Amino acid sequence: MSGKKRGRSSLSHTNKVDQDDQYNHHPRHHQDMELRRGPWTLEEDTLLIHYIACHGEGRWNLLARCSGLKRTGKSCRLRWLNYLKPDIKRGNLSPEEQLLILELHSKWGNRWSRIAQYLPGRTDNEIKNYWRTRVQKQARQLKIDANSASFRDAIRCYWMPRMLEKTSNIPQSVQLTNNSMAAAPAPAAIDLLQPLHDQDPPHDHLSYFQPIILQRHADQITASSGLNGSSTLQVPNLPEFSSSCSMDDIHGGGIDFNPFLIENINAFGSGAWVNPDPMAASALVASNINPASDYTDGLWSMDQLYGMLKSYMDMDVEYSMFPFSTDSASTELM
DNA sequence: AATTGACTCAACCGCCCTATT
DNA sequence: TAATAGGGCGGTTGAGTCAAT
Structure with missing residues (x-):
């Protein structure tokens, strides 16, 4: 953000x-x-x-x-x-957080505040916005109801396992442990925001909060004026990735078939295009590695979905057994 | 350079529930 | 018990941004 x-x-x-x-x-x-x-x-x-x-x-x-x-x-x-509120996280949702939202929403529906209880630092409003702008968008593209059983199945059987793969594939050396900014903040920004997560507030609350407020207002001013925040307000400029990338975005072509129909899956070619998640992209920036141009937002692109459908079918894997099962999660969370 | 349309998300709306008097 | 106040929740809006044209 x-x-x-x-x-x-x-x-x-x-x-x-x-x-x-x-x-x-x-x-x-x-x-x-x-x-x-x-x-x-x-x-x-x-x-x-x-x-x-x-x-x-x-x-x-x-x-x-x-x-x-x-x-x-x-x-x-x-x-x-x-x-x-000082413990609010800023920035894109991590794959882990997205996973949790998808899982909890499949259990509880639009109980945003309840879902938010299990994502420390995330607000119900943010989760609600995420669901409406990202998840529902994907459902629209797939031409299925976001609240339908088939969409939930798609999430459970294809997207969640993929997310799990991704989260385990991010190299430790480039994983962000500071969760305040998914779009990797500059070192100075990390220093600035560190008290949010690592320290107890000092007794002087104003001095504790002021840099945070200033940072957030500086972001606003920078965004609206087009000026570089670091040069005008002595606060770091925070890099950010574009947030949305669909198949249309990538290839400039429309798509008009439902991936959940078996004939369409069979017809799909072998050129599965896989795009890493923004968390990893941010982490690469944080470690001064030049990110590839293919990084997109945390949800799947259409190509990804077709790709994973195809590959999972090829592997003949039983995905009702993936580790983040409803049973284990619900037992833990109830 | 200007326009347009899609997207994001902070803020608001209105209903509901609970606590207090 | 009823009326009122306070607060929480899910849904909705619309200004600002940005990419495409």
Whole structure:
């Protein structure tokens, strides 16, 4: 994640909150009060972090009233939980995390918060976005329902074993152990973000959080201005890989057959194209190895899927026995 | 260089559940 | 028991970005 300037509204002015929202529970307080909406500013983030450092999380409406933020309690809660909380991971989901999401979603469906409990540092919002933008996209391309049994089977029988192969194939020397950025951060950035994961917060919470906020806002400014963050704001520029690559992207050609039909599998040629995952690509950058041009996002490309289908059929492997079985996972996670 | 369309994801919406009074 | 407040959850939106044309 690059900290791009985003948000549902770019309003810089204040706006009345929808009276249908839960905050009509406080009509006297909010009726005439102009509340801010849209993207959070650096000042607001600092204010929120400072307040939570002093008073702790929770009681969000009280926080909203007492902190000086012209935001709703719900907005404050969301900002903290999805963005500012110090143990939040940034960057692409690792193959392991993707595996877990796929597995847990097959068990629980759209129970995002429940799934997020098993991915430390990942928010339900992030997982939900991942599912909707990546997984559902693949389902659309395959012309099958993402919630269908056939899609779940495809995930379980073909994609998960492949992911397991990938995770075990990444050389130890280039695996990222710091999980804050899947897109490998520059060394300075690693230093900057290290306290997020390796150290206890110092007593001076503001000094602890400030570099993190500054980094994230710098990312936003850099992204929106086109300027290099390291030269303008004295913060490192974080490299990032393009996130999406389908067969169309790769070969410039459309594809119009369903890989789950046996005749299509048989008709598929032997030229399986395999693209490594972005985690490995990032790790290569981290180790100054020039990544090949074929790195794509963490989900499969169409070619990959056809390739693995073909190869697994050739091998006549029974994939109901792959190590990340539903049984073992559910036993462990329940 | 300008336009367009697909994509991402932070933020919001509205409903629901639980705790408190 | 009912009313209200606080908070959580899943779904949705739309601004910003980027690649393709």
